[in-house]
Amino acid sequence: MTRPRLTACLAALALLLLAxxxxxxxxxxxxxxxxxxxxxxxxxxxxxxLSLVALPPIVALGTPLAWWLARHRVRGQWLVDALLLLAxxxxxxxxxxxxxxxxxPYGPAGQWLERAGLLLTNSAPAFVMAQFYAALPYYVLxxxxxxxGVPRELEQIALxxxxxxxxxxxxxxxxxxxxxxxxxxxxxxxxxxxxxxVVLIVAYYPxxxxxxxxxxxxxxGLSAVYPLLWVxxxxxxxxxxxxxxxxxxxxx
Amino acid sequence: xxxxxRIEHPVALSASFEVEGFTVLLGASGEGKSLLLRAxxxxxxxxxxxxxxxxxxxxxxxxLPQGHALFPHLNAWQNxxxxxxxxxxxxxxxxxxxRLGLAELAGRWPAQLSGGQQQRVAxxxxxxxxxxxxxxxxxxxxxxxxxxxxxxxxxxxxxxAAGIPALAVSHxxxxxxxxxxxxxxxxxxxxxxxxxxxxxxxxxxxxxxxxLGLRNVLRGCLEGAPGAQRLYWPEAGAALPVATxxxxxxxxxxxxxxxxxxxxxxxxxxADSIEANVELWQTSAHGRHAGLRCGAAxxxxxxPGAGLPAAVRLRLPPAALRCWPV
Numbered sequence: 387m388t389r390p391r392l393t394a395c396l397a398a399l400a401l402l403l404l405a406x407x408x409x410x411x412x413x414x415x416x417x418x419x420x421x422x423x424x425x426x427x428x429x430x431x432x433x434x435x436l437s438l439v440a441l442p443p444i445v446a447l448g449t450p451l452a453w454w455l456a457r458h459r460v461r462g463q464w465l466v467d468a469l470l471l472l473a474x475x476x477x478x479x480x481x482x483x484x485x486x487x488x489x490x491p492y493g494p495a496g497q498w499l500e501r502a503g504l505l506l507t508n509s510a511p512a513f514v515m516a517q518f519y520a521a522l523p524y525y526v527l528x529x530x531x532x533x534x535g536v537p538r539e540l541e542q543i544a545l546x547x548x549x550x551x552x553x554x555x556x557x558x559x560x561x562x563x564x565x566x567x568x569x570x571x572x573x574x575x576x577x578x579x580x581x582x583x584v585v586l587i588v589a590y591y592p593x594x595x596x597x598x599x600x601x602x603x604x605x606x607g608l609s610a611v612y613p614l615l616w617v618x619x620x621x622x623x624x625x626x627x628x629x630x631x632x633x634x635x636x637x638x
Numbered sequence: 639x640x641x642x643x644r645i646e647h648p649v650a651l652s653a654s655f656e657v658e659g660f661t662v663l664l665g666a667s668g669e670g671k672s673l674l675l676r677a678x679x680x681x682x683x684x685x686x687x688x689x690x691x692x693x694x695x696x697x698x699x700x701x702l703p704q705g706h707a708l709f710p711h712l713n714a715w716q717n718x719x720x721x722x723x724x725x726x727x728x729x730x731x732x733x734x735x736x737r738l739g740l741a742e743l744a745g746r747w748p749a750q751l752s753g754g755q756q757q758r759v760a761x762x763x764x765x766x767x768x769x770x771x772x773x774x775x776x777x778x779x780x781x782x783x784x785x786x787x788x789x790x791x792x793x794x795x796x797x798x799a800a801g802i803p804a805l806a807v808s809h810x811x812x813x814x815x816x817x818x819x820x821x822x823x824x825x826x827x828x829x830x831x832x833x834x835x836x837x838x839x840x841x842x843x844x845x846x847x848x849x850l851g852l853r854n855v856l857r858g859c860l861e862g863a864p865g866a867q868r869l870y871w872p873e874a875g876a877a878l879p880v881a882t883x884x885x886x887x888x889x890x891x892x893x894x895x896x897x898x899x900x901x902x903x904x905x906x907x908x909a910d911s912i913e914a915n916v917e918l919w920q921t922s923a924h925g926r927h928a929g930l931r932c933g934a935a936x937x938x939x940x941x942p943g944a945g946l947p948a949a950v951r952l953r954l955p956p957a958a959l960r961c962w963p964v
């Protein structure tokens with residue numbers, strides 16, 4: 387067998403394996419009795435609405451950090467790298483517990499914030515915080531790679547043409563990193579929407595789709611899981627799909 | 639314009655010279671020439687003039703790096719308009735492109751332009767910023783050899799027309815040949831400055847002669863006091879009569895122009911001639927040269943005519959030899 391055909395076969399096998407669970411979903415869904423249970427609609431609204439709220443702070447804080455990491459080498463850089471890796475490595479459930487420890491009603495930050503009127507347990511802000519922590523490290527790593535792909539020389543040329551560093555960032559770095567940043571946003575969105583473990587601990591309520599899936603399974607069974615899962619795909623897929631397609635079209 | 643620049647990192651380098659018209663700083667790779675340009679542009683920490691201490695965005699320079707660094711997300715006129723502001727920036731950019739004969743390429747993307755066209759767009763972009771000094775890093779490196787001289791001539795004509803002093807750094811002797819002023823760098827120091835005619839006529843050292851692209855720059859050492867001196871050429875195992883004012887035993891770089899070498903038949907050769915074998919012929923627009931093997935060394939000479947034997951004897955007349963102490 388020639389090498390290109392071998393590659394094609396392996397690629398096809400990978401696609402096939404990826405498709406297996408979803409084929410299972412198509413088969414297992416009871417299409418004749420397709421329906422929703424109480425609270426499903428609310429879960430969709432919570433997931434979609436609060437993920438949209440979580441995305442701006444992730445981008446607003448993650449982008450400067452990613453750019454700084456891509457452009458600066460400082461002593462002790464490994465500490466920053468280790469911190470990012472820790473945030474990625476920590477099992478979501480454990481991350482939820484750590485957040486509850488810090489921001490919960492008995493946590494140092496939590497008590498202080500509660501006095502300021504911000505309750506970070508079982509509240510919409512808590513839900514957004516959980517998504518923020520779940521998605522930020524992924525966004526930062528993807529955005530850093532995007533900025534690393536921008537030739538530094540072009541930023542410097544912008545400086546020699548009279549641009550301030552900030553102007554050079556917006557006129558050169560950002561447009562040239564656009565595609566990679568779009569991919570980073572898509573990744574953050576997927577991570578935020580699908581997050582279960584962190585949300586389970588710090589924001590069981592308001593219920594988003596992942597926690598509601600778990601509750602439907604506990605209370606009713608699989609028949610209540612599949613319809614909500616279909617809706618989840620329907621609302622979660624368009625943004626990353628469109629961003630991904632846009633990236634590919636530009637690269638083609 | 640006076641350039642006086644001291645760099646400490648990543649290499650220690652200091653240079654002080656005058657930039658007039660189209661000035662070429664010639665030096666081998668690794669001398670830190672590009673670092674010097676980046677330091678003048680303010681992209682590398684350094685002390686000195688011009689624009690000492692200012693951040694790059696406050697320096698009135700036009701910097702053309704190797705490969706031209708056009709913004710790939712902007713087309714030609716948008717690249718030129720990068721430093722321009724106001725509602726008429728498009729018209730101004732087009733005017734700059736027209737001046738450089740590129741008006742019809744205004745809508746092209748950098749990837750659709752040839753190396754020479756990219757260079758001229760980068761020049762237009764730099765000139766539109768109204769610099770007081772142009773900095774060009776290896777301007778001939780990205781050019782097609784067939785059109786290089788023409789592109790270079792146009793570049794220099796534009797620099798003269800703009801009336802802005804320009805400093806080009808290069809290791810390319812072809813660029814040195816068209817400069818108004820040459821600055822030669824060796825061992826991270828400026829070793830000679832002058833008009834090209836002066837420098838070519840009297841290179842200050844063997845290193846300079848090599849930088850200028852002269853052929854037949856070789857190593858040797860002097861034997862005997864001035865008056866009865868011989869140049870010992872270890873690679874060929876030969877000792878050549880020579881007249882210098884240098885002391886006995888001095889190690890030298892020496893040079894003989896390919897036109898200065900005399901060819902002789904083995905039968906009628908004078909006593910001070912040396913044996914050589916023709917190793918290859920090089921025929922180009924500039925004439926016909928022979929590569930001659932003398933011991934371990936290769937010597938280039940202008941061929942006197944056709945039908946020469948492979949083994950010949952050469953005489954290197956003392957008056958044609960130039961020696962520099964090492």
